[in-house]
Amino acid sequence: MPVNKEAYQQISAALRSENIVLVAVAKTKPVSDIQELYDAGQRDFGENYVQELVDKEARLPKDIRWHFIGHLQSNKVKNIASFVHLVHGVDSLKLLKEINKQAAGNNHVIKCLLQVHIAQEETKFGFNEEELEELLKVDSNTVSELENVELAGLMGMASFTDDLTKVRNEFQYLNKLFRKYSQRPAAGYKFTTLSMGMSGDYKIAIEEGTTLVRIGSLLFGERNYKE
Ligand SMILES: *Cc1c(COP(=O)(O)O)cnc(C)c1O
Numbered sequence: 001m002p003v004n005k006e007a008y009q010q011i012s013a014a015l016r017s018e019n020i021v022l023v024a025v026a027k028t029k030p031v032s033d034i035q036e037l038y039d040a041g042q043r044d045f046g047e048n049y050v051q052e053l054v055d056k057e058a059r060l061p062k063d064i065r066w067h068f069i070g071h072l073q074s075n076k077v078k079n080i081a082s083f084v085h086l087v088h089g090v091d092s093l094k095l096l097k098e099i100n101k102q103a104a105g106n107n108h109v110i111k112c113l114l115q116v117h118i119a120q121e122e123t124k125f126g127f128n129e130e131e132l133e134e135l136l137k138v139d140s141n142t143v144s145e146l147e148n149v150e151l152a153g154l155m156g157m158a159s160f161t162d163d164l165t166k167v168r169n170e171f172q173y174l175n176k177l178f179r180k181y182s183q184r185p186a187a188g189y190k191f192t193t194l195s196m197g198m199s200g201d202y203k204i205a206i207e208e209g210t211t212l213v214r215i216g217s218l219l220f221g222e223r224n225y226k227e
Contacts, residue, residue, distance in 0.1 A: 001221030003036045008219050012042065015213065020206065021193075023067045025216030027052065028223045031059050037219065038064065044085075046214050050076040057083055069155075069195075069214055071125055074098040082106045088155040088195050088214075089115040091125045093135060093142065096149060103148035111152045113195050116177060118170040119159040126156065129177065136181055136189065144188030153193035153211075154178045158201055167201050171208035178209075 008024075015022045025046040026034050034045055038061060047053035048070030057066055057080075065085035072087060074095050081102035090096050090112045103110040114135070117126035127135070135143060136151075143151060156174040158167040174196055182191040197205025197213035205213055217223065 003033050004219055004221065005036070005040055008037060008040060008042065011215065011218065015206075018206065020210060021212040023069070023195075023212060023214045024219050025069065025198075025214050026056070026220060027070075027216065029220045031056055033220055034060055034064075046088075046216075050079050053084075054079050067214070077102045078105075081110065084110060086152070086193075087112045089113070089125060091115045091127060096143075096146060100146040100149045109148050109150050111150045113153050113155040113193060114151065116154050116156045116174055118156040118174050120166075121159060132177065132181075136184075138184065141188075146188070151189035151191070153191040153195065154181075155195035157198070158196070164201075164204060168204050168208060171196055171201075171205055171210070175209045 012022050021044060022042070023044045023046040024037055024042050027048040034056065043063065044065045044067060046067040046069040047056065050072070053066060053068060066083060067086045067088060068080060068084050069088045071089055072095060077098045081099070087099060087110060090099070091114070096112065099110050099112060114132065115126035116132060117128055154174060154177060156170070158170040161167065175194060178191060178194045181189070193211050194209065195212045195214065196210045199215050199218040202213040202215060
């Protein structure tokens with residue numbers, strides 16, 4: 001399927017007018033598709049698989065901002081640490097510590113989002129509210145000691161359902177948590193990014209205050225498998 005440039009122009013213009021970042025999710029799609037959107041002006045691209053990201057990064061322009069949006073295994077962090085722009089799905093302290101270590105080894109700071117489990121499906125990864133509070137509580141030094149990660153906000157995926165009220169409620173819940181920590185003055189993190197909304201629900205996410213959407217199939221066409 002060809003890249004849908006018309007959809008890209010419309011969506012990116014609408015998002016730009018609201019200061020929302022568009023991450024074009026290119027998993028399973030060829031380098032040529034990414035190049036096409038790059039030539040149309042897109043710079044933020046998202047990938048789910050480490051090896052695929054490493055291969056694509058090597059073959060595409062260096063000013064692309066690569067977002068890792070999949071489930072990152074600790075032992076793979078080292079493969080992307082030198083170039084990744086933002087890691088969206090951090091769902092354990094163990095992973096955060098490994099990212100910190102690899103970032104230190106590369107002498108830089110890696111921006112991360114904590115994934116929050118907002119959907120009802122069992123399979124979606126992420127922290128729950130209590131675990132998040134445990135990690136981010138004011139008197140905890142855990143996070144501020146990780147000098148090579150910058151905790152920049154939260155990420156979540158709504159339930160895969162036609163029930164739009166449910167999706168909206170899940171986004172509202174995530175934004176409530178985001179605001180809570182954005183407003184909390186604390187050492188170690190400064191929340192600026194709320195990553196929520198995909199092809200099927202990004203309009204609801206915009207209404208519910210997202211700052212970044214991750215859109216794949218609307219731009220690149222359907223993938224040959226379902227996540
Ligand atoms: C695949 C994926 C997307 C994009 O999904 P579309 O429905 O194709 O827009 C967004 N976020 C994550 C985490 C994904 O895995």
